[in-house]
Amino acid sequence: MITSTPKITVSSKIWGLLFLFLLAIPIKAQVLLVPDRVFDGEEMHSNWVVAVNGNLITYTGPESGLKKPNSYTKHELKGMTLMPGLIEGHSHLLLHPYNETDWNDQVLKESPVERAIRGSVHAKKSLMAGVTTMRDLGSEGAGYTDVYLKKCIDDGIIPGPRLLVAGPAIVATGAYGPKGFHDGVSVPLGAEPVSGRDEAIKEVRNQMGNGADLIKIYADYRWSPGATSQPTFLQEEIDAMVATATTAGKYVVAHASTPEGMRRAILGGVETIEHGDGGTTEIFKLMKEKNVALCPTLAAGDAIEQYKGWKKGKEADTDRIAKKKQSFALALQSGVDIVFGGDVGVFSHGENYRELVLMVEYGMQPLKALQSATSVNARVFHLENLGRIKNNFLADLIAVEGNPLTHIEQMQHVRFVMKDGVVHKNE
Numbered sequence: 001m002i003t004s005t006p007k008i009t010v011s012s013k014i015w016g017l018l019f020l021f022l023l024a025i026p027i028k029a030q031v032l033l034v035p036d037r038v039f040d041g042e043e044m045h046s047n048w049v050v051a052v053n054g055n056l057i058t059y060t061g062p063e064s065g066l067k068k069p070n071s072y073t074k075h076e077l078k079g080m081t082l083m084p085g086l087i088e089g090h091s092h093l094l095l096h097p098y099n100e101t102d103w104n105d106q107v108l109k110e111s112p113v114e115r116a117i118r119g120s121v122h123a124k125k126s127l128m129a130g131v132t133t134m135r136d137l138g139s140e141g142a143g144y145t146d147v148y149l150k151k152c153i154d155d156g157i158i159p160g161p162r163l164l165v166a167g168p169a170i171v172a173t174g175a176y177g178p179k180g181f182h183d184g185v186s187v188p189l190g191a192e193p194v195s196g197r198d199e200a201i202k203e204v205r206n207q208m209g210n211g212a213d214l215i216k217i218y219a220d221y222r223w224s225p226g227a228t229s230q231p232t233f234l235q236e237e238i239d240a241m242v243a244t245a246t247t248a249g250k251y252v253v254a255h256a257s258t259p260e261g262m263r264r265a266i267l268g269g270v271e272t273i274e275h276g277d278g279g280t281t282e283i284f285k286l287m288k289e290k291n292v293a294l295c296p297t298l299a300a301g302d303a304i305e306q307y308k309g310w311k312k313g314k315e316a317d318t319d320r321i322a323k324k325k326q327s328f329a330l331a332l333q334s335g336v337d338i339v340f341g342g343d344v345g346v347f348s349h350g351e352n353y354r355e356l357v358l359m360v361e362y363g364m365q366p367l368k369a370l371q372s373a374t375s376v377n378a379r380v381f382h383l384e385n386l387g388r389i390k391n392n393f394l395a396d397l398i399a400v401e402g403n404p405l406t407h408i409e410q411m412q413h414v415r416f417v418m419k420d421g422v423v424h425k426n427e
Helices: 005-024 103-109 112-128 145-154 196-209 235-247 259-268 281-290 298-307 319-334 353-361 366-380 408-412
Strands: 030-039 044-046 049-053 056-061 073-084 086-091 131-136 162-165 170-172 192-194 215-218 220-222 229-231 252-256 272-275 293-295 397-401 414-419 422-426
Touching: 030 397, 073 366, 073 414, 086 366, 112 131, 112 145, 112 414, 112 422, 131 145, 145 162, 170 196, 192 196, 196 215, 196 235, 215 235, 220 252, 220 259, 229 259, 235 252, 235 259, 252 259, 259 272, 259 281, 281 293, 281 319, 298 319, 298 353, 353 366, 353 408, 397 408
Parallel strands: 030 073, 086 131, 131 162, 170 192, 170 215, 215 252, 252 272, 272 293
Antiparallel strands: 030 044, 030 049, 049 056, 073 397, 220 229, 397 414, 414 422
C-alpha cells in the first residue's frame, strides 16, 4: 500500500500546479471583424472579413474561406469600410495651430513641460482620428521631448500612434528662427544650427545618439523674416549628413521648397522632400529617377492662408494656393511617390483627414490617396509589417463610415481604431 501512494500524490500535485499555471497564461483574443467592405492598402474588396489573433492579422477574405469561424468573436462594422491604420508622414506633436499661438511664442514662451503635456493630448487625438503610425518631423525648440513622448507611448503610459521621431532637426547657422531680435539678444532656436561638414556630421551623430529615428534637415529657408526662401546648406554638407545617417542605418528627410534646395537634397540622397512648393517638371523627374518621395503638406498651406484672412470657397485662390496646385499637378504627372502628411500641428491634431481631402481636391485619385496614407507610406518609411491588411501584418486597423473611395470626406468619420491588436475606439 505504501509503495504507490507517494507517486500518485506527487503526480497529482504536478498536474494540478500545471493546470493552474496554464489558467494564468493570458489567451490572445481571436476577433473576426465584419465590415461592409475592406480596403487592404491596395484595393477595395466587398464581402471580406478580417481575422485578428492577438496583435496579428491572421486571415483576410470571404468568410467562407476562414477555418473554424466559430472560434472567433464576431465584431460587426455595419456600413463601414475597414482599412489599415493611417500612417501620417509629416506632423509636429509639440505644436498647436498658429491661429491659437504663433510659432515664435510657442518656441519662446511655452516650456518643454507644457509642450510635452500638449503633445500627449495631441497623440491621443491623432490615434482617435485613425492615425496609428506617425513621423514627427522636428520638436521645434523642445529638444528631445518627442523622443520621450515616443517612449511614453511605447511603455503604455499614454495612448498614441507608433512614432518615428526626428528630434530637434538641423538647420544652417543663421537660417532659422525665432528672429526679429537685435544682435545682443540670444534666443532659443527651433532647430540645431550647424556650419561646415564637421559640425554637420557631429550634429547628426548627436541626434541619433539621443534617440532620433531619422534626421530632418532644412535644405532651404528664409534668411530674414518675410524674405523668400533660399538654399541653405552646401552640397558637401548635405552629402556628409546623409552619409553619416545612412552609415548608422538611419535616413534623412529635407524641408525644401525651392528648386535648388530640392535639387541639392535629392542629389545628396535624402529619402523624402517635405513641402516641395516650387517643384518643377525637371525637379520631379530627378526625384523619380533617384526614388525620392514627395510629402506635399497641402493642408498646412491651406490652413495658413486662411489664418491670414483668405475666405476659402468664397474668394479666388491666393497666389500660394494656386502655385501649390500647379506643383502638385506636376508631381502627379511625374509619377513620384506621394507621401500622405499634412504638417499637422500647423492645424489641429486629429484633423489629419484634411490632407487626404485636399490631395483629392487637387487632382489625386481617391484610391491613390488612400494608398498613400497606408501601403505607400509603409514602403517609403521602411515599415515592413504595416500599411496593409495582410496575413501576419500587425493588427493596426481602423473603420470609417461609408466608402471613402466615393466620398473621401468620410475619412473624418473614424468609428473604430485598433492598434497592435488593442481596440482604442469603438463607436
